[in-house]
Amino acid sequence: MSSHASFARYDFAGRVAVVTGAATGIGRAICDAFALNGASVVNWDRVPGDLDAPHAPRHFAVDITRPASIEAALAATLDAYGRIDYLVNNAGFAGPTMPLDQYDPLEWQRVIDVNLLGTYHVSRFVVPVMRRANSGRIVNVASLAGKEGTPNASAYSAAKAGVIAMTKSLGKELAQTGILVNGIAPAAVETSLLAQMAPAHVQTMIDKSPLGRLGTTQEVAQLALWLCSDSCSFSTGAIFDLSGGRATY
DSSP, rough: OGGGGHHHHHHOOEEEEEEESSSSSHHHHHHHHHTTOEEEEOOOOOOOOOOTTTTTOOOEETTTTTTHHHHHHHHHHHHSSSSOOEEEEEOOOOOOOOOOGGGGHHHHHHHHHHHOOOOOHHHHHHHHHHHHHHEEEEEEEOOOHHHHTTTTTHHHHHHHHHHHHHHHHHHTTTTTTTEEEEEEEEEBBBBBBHTTTOOHHHHHHHHOOOOOSOOOOHHHHHHHHHHSSSTOOOOEEEEEEESOOOOOO
């Protein structure tokens, strides 16, 4: 894996990025990358994460399944910064791994509520702010599961497939507004989540990868930054594969 020194550099000075679920993992890596390139970064999450870390983002408490908390965080963000240039809908969770017919219906609903409806709720509050500015970038973090369907992850696969379709729909809706909407579909990425899985399960994921490794949070962050940069100008409603060669389409 290449060092930070070889990553592309962007000038995001004066720009404001909101990242949901950025206490840790992919969301925090995206925040760090934005901050390193000059943006003001805000974490909308239930918890702040490590506030003593370098480039720690400003935190506003948000539960993306509770619209009132999103509305409050939006007001606080606009009060502090006056604008939102970039929204990265990253918050989500995988839910339990089990066959569909053994899945608890309430748990299935919770996975949909967070991953799909949460992304919808955050977007519906932020889009009007971007419309008024006639510019903005929305990046939705989907998953390879949403493209291909992961066995024993029916709720997560269905939710992320929904995020992919919503990304395509919203990208078309906003195509004439100066707002671009794109998605990222990562395969397995090396985060603390994987530490909770059996090593054999993680090895299975690695074995499925033509590149023979997991993705890194920095690699997801670099794609998110490109999608928000002026280098990306003719892609909207698109889903960008980040799977180490695993994706078949």
